[in-house]
Amino acid sequence: MTRRLNRRTFVKSSLLAGFGLPLIRTDGRAASTERLSIACVGVGGKGWSDMVETAKSPNVDIVAICDIDETANHLGRAAEMFPKATRYTDWREILDKEKTDAVIVSTPDHMHAPVAFSAMQRGRHVYCQKPLTHTVHEARALASIARESGVVTQMGNQIQAFAEYRSAVQLVHGGAIGKVKEVFSWQAGTPGWRLADDRPAGKDPIPEGVHWDNWLGVAPKRPFKEKIYHAFNWRHWQDFSNGQLGDFGCHILDPVFMSLGLTAPVSVEATAPPMNREVWTSSAQVRYVFPGTERTAGDTINVTWIDGPGHKPVEQLKGVIDADKLPGSGSVLIGEKGSLLIPHVGAPKLLPEETFADAEYPQLERQSHYILWADACRGVGKTNSNFSYAGNLTETILLGTIAIRLPETKLTWDAPSMKLTGHPKAARMLTKKYRKGWEIDGLS
Ligand SMILES: NC(=O)c1ccc[n+]([C@@H]2O[C@H](COP(=O)([O-])OP(=O)(O)OC[C@H]3O[C@@H](n4cnc5c(N)ncnc54)[C@H](O)[C@@H]3O)[C@@H](O)[C@H]2O)c1
Incomplete structure (x- = not known):
């Protein structure tokens, strides 16, 4: 009390x-x-x-x-x-x-x-x-x-609270793969929400019981269109979502952040198809550089995110894991003594399998987040x-989505001062304007 x-x-x-x-x-x-x-x-x-x-x-x-x-x-x-x-x-x-x-x-x-x-x-x-x-x-x-x-x-x-992700974090913290040299994370699924390449024309009647203006909230006004935004399909649109990286990054990169103690990247750069101002791309590669931590091998560590239908880091992981053993989404942490595969919602696996044949894995109970x-x-x-933790993780994901909108541009991030120095266009994307009447004191 x-x-x-x-x-x-x-x-x-x-x-x-x-x-x-x-x-x-x-x-x-x-x-x-x-x-x-x-x-x-x-x-x-x-x-x-x-x-x-x-x-x-x-x-x-x-x-x-x-x-x-x-x-x-x-x-x-x-x-x-x-x-x-x-x-x-x-x-x-x-x-x-x-x-x-x-x-x-x-x-x-x-x-x-x-x-x-x-x-x-x-x-x-x-x-x-x-x-x-x-x-x-x-x-x-x-x-x-x-x-x-x-x-x-x-x-x-x-x-994060499941036994699988917590085990992965424990393995890295316990030194199973030594200090980590590089990370690849991916989501190779086909987004279930790819609907159109641009905003549809016209408007549909707002169904009874749906409060469309409240759904829009702080976002700019636009007409209601059946099955285009509400429900679920809002993921397609930049005004409401953060695309595939925004959808999955906070899950898949979570055990990477937790195990390595990452906070803010120093730079981020993306390769992605050109995009308009309405919809997200259906594929992207985002390359982050983070300052090294006590669990990484060098002064900096590269973390690469890959998404798109069937897009997996097959080439980058040659010699670490065979292509047919890569799950649909997850991460591989390459360490000085071995590597760790962390399937998205799956049991972690130490690599090479022969070297770690007798390895003991943590036996944990699932917790409820x-x-x-x-x-x-x-x-x-x-x-x-x-x-505090989720803010850092989310900032990292969202910096990646800014890079996706400005492909092949290396963005340098000064986290303490929140500056994307030398990139005025990218810097403008760090924030947005709330719709008139929806401003919030202290936030917008
Ligand atoms: N943690 C996970 O595994 C996971 C899985 C799916 C979705 N999500 C997240 O959950 C959130 C919702 O996603 P979803 O797939 O359920 O979307 P959805 O559109 O299917 O459902 C959203 C619900 O919120 C209601 N809603 C929309 N705007 C509202 C508002 N301003 N005030 C009150 N209610 C409102 C909708 O009517 C609907 O019932 C997103 O942030 C998404 O990223 C997380």
């Missing part, structure tokens, strides 16, 4: 001092350390499992649910599951009216930061889907307000994908 009260006092002073905002939570109510009340924003799609998995904690109450779509697959289904939860279609109302302890944000990417930042302004703990934000500026702002306010945060890269967060909000344990 004392912990929460202290946190709120801190939120109050830091908001008044740092962000120039009033303390919105003025009820003085001490949150129970026994139970956690949660509001969920975006309850269809991934938001459904975010909500249901978190509610498996015996200490959690889902008290309010919000979705811009009131129909059966979205708010309707959630309301059936949690009939006592108050229903909303506008997240600004749920944050103002419901004094919950915590908020889960599972909207499309472009709305993560506005909702999560506003929740933290109000002193709420936050679970927010990956990638944490849509722009680098937003990622830095979320990490900053999370740190200042002392709320408990977790980004939704839930695979959701329950880890809910427990940490109640003062039990801690989260590993907190916004």
